[in-house]
Amino acid sequence: MSQPTPADDATFERAWTIADTVPGWLTRDQARLLHDEAQALDPGAVALEIGSHQGRSTVVLAAALGRRGSRLVAMDPFVEGRLFGGATTRQKFERHVAQAGVAEYVELVPEYSTRARPGWSRPLDLLYIDGKHDYWTLSDDLRWAVHLPPGAAVLVHDAFSSIGVTLGLLRHVLFSRTLSYERRAGSLALFRVRPPRRADRVRMVAELPWWVRNVGIKVLLRLRLRPVARLVGHDSPYDPY
Template sequence: MRSRRSRVIPVTAPDEVTTPDEQFDRAWEVADRIPGWLTRDQARLLYDEALALPHGATLLEIGSHQGRSTVVLGQVASATGGTVIAIDPFVEGRLFGGAPTRTRFLAHLEEAGVAGVVRHVEDYSTRARPGWSDGFDYLYIDGKHDFWTFSDDLRWRSFLPRNAPILVHDAYSSIGVTLGILARVLFARDLTYVRREGSMALFRTARPRLADRLRVVREVPWWLRNVGIKVLLRLRLRPVARLVGHDSPYDPY
């Protein structure tokens, strides 16, 4: 977690803001008060990809937690007449916090002034998908990080148009998600890897070239490094993690 809970201050009216950089800075100032794992650069990638879509776009997020990323997407939706669909069952347990997390999530949306553009679906992504019928324009995957759930979450892409963005958090820092990418993306005919920001990867619903597939393979050493760092941190060997360039008590995201 990057920040402690504190009151979220609503973003200033968009017409007071001039450049895209300033607009993002305002959006991030709001989101960064919400606890979570999303870094500033990753939020910028989420924000820019959402902002590049036509007016009125629908953004679908899997895994919202307390709303750190939802609020980033919500601010783009507010400014562009769009909608965010946020799917999270608020699973119980020490890591995600269950019902109290849901209360915080809803409060953060209100405080950030984006509750009106966010439709919350309180369900597991894997349970919601089979009965789903509405198309959307943007997919952000940050739900359960095991191989099977991630593989299933990728199937939501059938609702996207061609060339739409798919963003995946922990793409190269979680064993389940990376194995999912190697198994489901590397050989797919409709998924192209574009780039990553830390462990947040950007894909598009487009036919990949060989070079695109090879770029996925080239991320494997980065993934192995991140898994190694996570093991070192669990073993309380932070000085050793520092030797490979990770100077933080947090997992590499």
């Protein structure tokens, strides 16, 4: 992967200034990881984002891709209900993407990833998964990786934080022959389409104590024991991400 240039840095800073105003749980370090992986793709590449919500990560990815003449497929069903917002969330997504000036690089697919996957045939160059956080959906979303070339990035948000996501990764990546764990920025984990080495598997197992810590913090927050959570370094009313 090429090293970021001053122009890349400037592109990221502009994108993050806008993205940081969009509600969501993507941190600056995580946004930089997404941006750097996207800007390293060859011109004309296609990336897939599963789970766009209001567009926080979409803005970052599309800014990097658009500069390279590439495109982002943003896939989100915009489910109705208190947690997801349905049509209202879609309107906010479209407004945020337009305000960021990246709408021309984004192809919105308002569909469940699990429904779209069986009929998908287009090649992809990067996969970002931040959809439904249960074991079964994450397991299915990882199957999108068959459309990626060797060496491509698979980025998964809420890895080693969400129970469902982490169990899915342990089942389908830890013993995989085609995906290897590289590193993480907070709960955003970077995997690569390549045969894993023993060191890659060991590195992934080494993240499990951090996962146990995060699950414990979530329990404390549910029990309204935030002062206890502070003792392990979590001074926030929100789940670790």
